[in-house]
Amino acid sequence: MNAPTPPARRSRRGSGAVTLHDVARLAGVAPITASRALSTPSQVSADVLRKVSDAVANTGYVRNRLAGGLASSRSRLVAAVVPTISGPVFQQTVQALTDALAEHGYQLMLGQSGYVDSREDALLEAIIGRRPDGIVLTGIVHSPQGRRRLLAAGIPVVETWDLTPTPLDMLVGFSHVEVGRAVADFLVAKGRRRLAMVAGDDERSSRRQQAFAQSARAAGVREVAVVNVPAPTTLKSGRAALADLLQRLPDTDAVFCSSDLLALGVMTEAQARGIAVPAQLAVVGFGDLEFSADLHPALTTVRIDGTAIGRQAAQFIVDRAEGREIAQRVVDMGFSIVEREST
Amino acid sequence: MNAPTPPARRSRRGSGAVTLHDVARLAGVAPITASRALSTPSQVSADVLRKVSDAVANTGYVRNRLAGGLASSRSRLVAAVVPTISGPVFQQTVQALTDALAEHGYQLMLGQSGYVDSREDALLEAIIGRRPDGIVLTGIVHSPQGRRRLLAAGIPVVETWDLTPTPLDMLVGFSHVEVGRAVADFLVAKGRRRLAMVAGDDERSSRRQQAFAQSARAAGVREVAVVNVPAPTTLKSGRAALADLLQRLPDTDAVFCSSDLLALGVMTEAQARGIAVPAQLAVVGFGDLEFSADLHPALTTVRIDGTAIGRQAAQFIVDRAEGREIAQRVVDMGFSIVEREST
DNA sequence: GTGAAAGCGCTAACAA
DNA sequence: TTGTTAGCGCTTTCAC
Secondary structure (H helix, E strand, C coil): CCCCCCCCCCCCCCCHHHHHHHHHHHCCCHHHHHHCCCHHHCCCCCHHHHHHHHHHHHHHCCCCCHHHHHHHHHCCCEEECCCCCCHHHHHHHHHHHHHHHCCCCCEEEEEECCCCCCCCCHHHHHHHHHCEEEEEEECCCCCCCHHHHHHHCCCCEEEECCCCCCCCCCEEEHEEEEHHHHHHHHHCCCCCEEEEEEEEEHHHHHHHHHHHHHHHHHHCCCEEEEEEEEECHHHHHHHHHHHHHHHCCCCCCEEECCCCHHHHHHHHHHHHHCCCCCCCCCCEEECCCCCCHCCCCCEEEECCCHHHHHHHHHHHHHHHHCCCCCCCCCCCCCEEEECCCCC | CCCCCCCCCCCCCCCCCCHHHHHHHHHHHHHHHHHHHHHCCHHHHHHHHHHHHHHHHHHHHCCCCHHHHHEEEEEEEEEEEEEECCCHHHHHHHHHHHHHHHCCCCEHHHHHHHHCCCCHHHCCHHHHHHHCCCCEEEECCHHHHHHHHHHCCCCCEEEECCCCCCCCCCCCCCCHHHHHHHHHHHHHHHHCCEEEEECCCCCHHHHHHHHHHHHHHHHCCCCEEEEECCCCCCHHHHHHHHHHHHHHCCCEEEEEEECHHHHHHHHHHHHCCCCCCCCCCCEEEEECCCCHHHHCCCCEEEEECCCHHHHHHHHHHHHHHHHCCCCCCCECCCCEEECCCCC
16 A cells, blocks of 8 residues: 655646646647647648537637747737827727737737837837737837837837838828928918917927928918927817917917817817807817817817728738738828818 | 768747847856846846846847746736727726836736627637736626636636626726716705716616616606617717707706716707706716816716726736735725816 | 756647 | 647746
8 A cells, every 4th residue: 555656746837727738638639739720720620620629618728828929939919009098099099909900819918108208118128028929109219229129129010100211110100291281271271370289299299380380381371379288188288278379369360289189178268268169260180089070169170090000000010920021011091181160 | 171060950940039048148147047137136146147237238138028927827917808998988097007017017918898798708718818917807797608717717807997796806996876876966966856867878877877867766856867878978979969858858957977078068069059057957977087177167077086996906916916915805996076067 | 146957838840 | 630849938946
C-alpha cells in the first residue's frame, strides 16, 4: 500500500480553465487539429469538425486569444486614441470602428490622450505593449518621438480627422483649411459681412479658424472677430463667447462655431437675449451632431461623416492585417455644409 | 574560407522586435533579472537597475504584455460593455473608467451590445477570449446563459447603472425605482397635477416610468400619460413625443423625460409652439448632461454621477486583480434631483 | 539580490 | 487531412 513513486507534480500555474488540449483530448484529435477546426474549419473533415464542436460545447471552452496572439503575432486587437470620449465629436467614429472591427473578429482598445500631448508617450507605450494589429489615431502625429516610436513598432497606423502631405502610414480625413474657406464663402454668399468665429483652442480648430478669417478677408469682409474657448468645447462656453462677442462687436451678423455644441450655446444665448436667429445673427456649427437638425431653428453646420471615417479606418487595418496591399493609403472623406434654418 | 557548419537555423517566427532577452544580454544580466528590474525595481540592485534602464533606452524596448499576460494569467486588460458609445449617457463612466484604469496600468477594451441582447453571446465570447482581469457591464445581466458564462469564466464582474438584490458579483449603481418615485413626489410637491412621462423603451427607463406613474397615482394625481420612444433617445423623438402628448392631453403641466436629450427635445418643441417653460409646462430630464445647466431655461434633471460610478468600478476591478478582499460588493451611488429653471 | 528551468496556451513550420 | 515538434516572450517556481 506504500506509494513509493513521486507524487504527480502539480505545479500551480495557469488559470485552471479549459484549454485547447482538453478539447482535443475529448475529441480524440491532436491539439493542432482542434485549433484548425476552430480557425479554419474548411481545412478539416466534417467528422473532426463535429467532434471538436461537441467537445467545445460540452466543456464551455473559450479560446485564449492572448496565447493565440503570442504564437501567431496577431493579437486581433486594435487601439484607438481619441482626445476624449466624453465629447460627441468622435463618437460615431468610435462606434463605427468598434462595430466594423467586431465583424472581422477584432476588438477595440480605447485610449484617451486629452487635448495636451503630455501623456502621449506613456499612452503609446501602453498601446504598443499590447502588440495591436493596428492603431487608429485622432488627428495626426506631430511629435518626432511619437512618430519615431510608432514607426519603430511596425504597427499599421491610421491617422484620422485631418489631412497632411506627410502621413505616417495611412490616413482618413478631410481638410480643415477647406472647411474654413468653404464656410467663409458660404456666409459671404449669404450676404453676411460682419463675421466672427468661436473656436476651441485645439490645433485643428485653429486651422479652420485661420482659413476662415483669411478667406473672409480675401472676400473683402472686415476683419473677422475671433473668440477662443478652451477645448473641449461646451454649450456654456458658447454662451459666454457670444456675450463676449456682442460686447465688443454688437453688429456681428454671423458666427462660425468650431462645434455644434458651441453653436447651440450661441443660439441659446441669442434666444435668451432676444436676438433673432437667423434674421439678426446667422449661426454655423461644425460636426452635425445627431440633434442639430432638430433644433429650433435647425442648425446649419458642417457635416463630417464620422461613421464613414471609422469604417474606412477599420477596413485599412483589417486589410493590412490580412496581408492585402493597400493601393490608396490616403482617403479624403471631404465634408459638406448642411444648410438649415440658422442661416 | 569554407563554412562547413550548418547555417544558423533562423526559423521565421515572431515579430523580430526587441525582446527582454535582448535587453538582458545587453545589460549583462539574466532575463528574469531584467524582468524584475522592470516590474519590481525595488527587488533589484541600483547597479542592475541602471544597466537595464540603459539597455531599454538604447534598444527602444517595449514589453510584450501579451506574453506577460499569458505567463502570469494577468492580462491587465479590462472589458467594458455599453449599449452604445454614441449616446451621451455612459460617456462619463467610460472616461472615468479609462482614466482610472490607465493610472494602474490597465487598458480598457470596449464592446457595444446594442439595446437588444442578440449579439450578447458573441460579445461575451470575444471578451472572455482576451482573458480580461475584469468586466464592467452597463446594466445587470439577465439572460441565464450570460450569467452562467460569466460565472464560469471566473472573471471579476461589475454591473453598473442599476441595482438588484441578486448581483452577479460586484455592483455600482442606483435604484431606477427610487428615481421614478422621487421625481413624481418632486413634481407633485411643486403643485403639478397633470403629469406625463416620455420614456425610452429600454428596460431601465421602463422601471423608472412605472415607479413614476405608481407614485403619482398614490399621490392622488390623475392617471399619468406615457409616451414611449425607441432607445437610444434623441432630441427629435422628444419633440415628436411632446407633439403627440399635447394632442392627446393638451392640459399636461409636467413631463418627466427619460433622458436630458429627450427633455431638450420637449423644451425645443415647447419653444417652437410658444408654450412657456416652466409656467405652462414643467420639464424634468435624466442624466444631467454637461450642457443641461446652461440651457435656457436651465434644465431640472436627475443627476447621476457617472464619473464616480466609473471610478468605483475601476477600483473594484483593480482591488480584485491585486488580490485584495472586497468588503462591500454593492455600492448604491444614489442620485439627486437638481432643481433648475425648467420646473 | 540573482539565476536556471519550466512552462503559460496557442499556432507556424514541416512532415507524413 | 492530420500530426509532431518547437517555439512565441514572458514570468512562476525554486534554488543559491
